[in-house]
Amino acid sequence: MSERRVAVITGASSGIGEALARELAGAGWLCVLLARREERLRALAAEVGGEYEVCDVGDREAVNRVAAAVVARHPAIHLLVNNAGIPGRATFVSAPAERIEEVTAVNFLGGVWCLRAFLPALERAAPSSVVNVASVAGTVAVPTSGPYSASKAAQIAFSRAVCAELKPMGVRVLTVMPGFVETEGFPQRGFLPGLMGQLVVDPQYIAKRIVKAVASGRRELTTPAWYRVASIGQWLMPWLVHRIVSTRFMLSRESF
Numbered sequence: 509m510s511e512r513r514v515a516v517i518t519g520a521s522s523g524i525g526e527a528l529a530r531e532l533a534g535a536g537w538l539c540v541l542l543a544r545r546e547e548r549l550r551a552l553a554a555e556v557g558g559e560y561e562v563c564d565v566g567d568r569e570a571v572n573r574v575a576a577a578v579v580a581r582h583p584a585i586h587l588l589v590n591n592a593g594i595p596g597r598a599t600f601v602s603a604p605a606e607r608i609e610e611v612t613a614v615n616f617l618g619g620v621w622c623l624r625a626f627l628p629a630l631e632r633a634a635p636s637s638v639v640n641v642a643s644v645a646g647t648v649a650v651p652t653s654g655p656y657s658a659s660k661a662a663q664i665a666f667s668r669a670v671c672a673e674l675k676p677m678g679v680r681v682l683t684v685m686p687g688f689v690e691t692e693g694f695p696q697r698g699f700l701p702g703l704m705g706q707l708v709v710d711p712q713y714i715a716k717r718i719v720k721a722v723a724s725g726r727r728e729l730t731t732p733a734w735y736r737v738a739s740i741g742q743w744l745m746p747w748l749v750h751r752i753v754s755t756r757f758m759l760s761r762e763s764f
């Protein structure tokens with residue numbers, strides 16, 4: 509059994525998950541990397557001195573199988589990061605039905621299945637932590653990514669619910685709501701017009717903030733912090749947000 513604290517990171521083959529694996533490994537964590545692209549996982553695991561498992565988090569049986577294999581090696585897991593996610597880039601009306609199902613299965617249910625499968629190992633390691641990487645898009649519904657926004661809103665509700673439920677077990681839950689981040693799956697700089705491109709950050713920025721938030725025991729993190737304006741605007745002035753997202757300009761742009 510490893511002496512190092514063990515972190516399981518889903519969606520670790522690129523973007524935020526990959527950056528997080530480097531950040532955690534640099535801080536001494538043993539990272540177990542989960543995703544579907546084996547070549548990527550193998551290379552990153554070798555680089556960070558970690559392990560990997562090929563796993564489609566939308567497939568509940570696969571998650572249970574992989575979790576059993578990981579827990580057999582590491583009975584106590586100190587950190588689970590539910591980060592795997594895919595974009596929607598379509599509306600509820602235009603998206604193929606299969607895409608809506610897939611976005612829901614991966615972005616929302618994937619984290620649910622992973623949490624349930626790894627929970628006994630998280631309890632063994634208590635105090636331990638779960639990080640759910642949701643999105644600001646879960647707090648403001650954008651029509652051109654309706655299915656994505658809905659999956660992220662569900663993920664936020666899931667995360668907040670288990671945050672309270674798992675507290676007595678010594679398992680802390682952090683809900684992360686990143687703004688625009690430049691990654692393979694979400695090439696934001698090419699999509700966002702003009703000055704909005706300036707709002708995009710790199711995955712390393714998000715990874716550093718997640719590690720800091722876990723260490724300080726935070727429950728929610730909107731990052732970069734200025735994106736709180738969007739979430740607070742939705743609560744306080746839903747009519748204004750409705751006007752903005754209903755403009756022809758917004759309806760003509762693909763987003764997440």
Ligand SMILES: NC(=O)c1ccc[n+]([C@@H]2O[C@H](COP(=O)([O-])OP(=O)(O)OC[C@H]3O[C@@H](n4cnc5c(N)ncnc54)[C@H](OP(=O)(O)O)[C@@H]3O)[C@@H](O)[C@H]2O)c1
Binds near residue numbers: 615694711
């Ligand atoms: N980039 C942004 O602007 C942004 C903003 C807010 C929130 N987020 C969230 O941040 C998370 C990470 O996204 P990212 O921006 O880093 O994008 P990314 O670079 O495309 O990374 C997504 C990761 O999820 C994995 N993945 C996708 N489907 C999977 C599945 N069915 N099973 C297992 N792994 C799967 C991918 O690996 P494989 O393809 O190898 O499986 C990849 O490692 C997502 O949850 C996303 O919604 C992103």
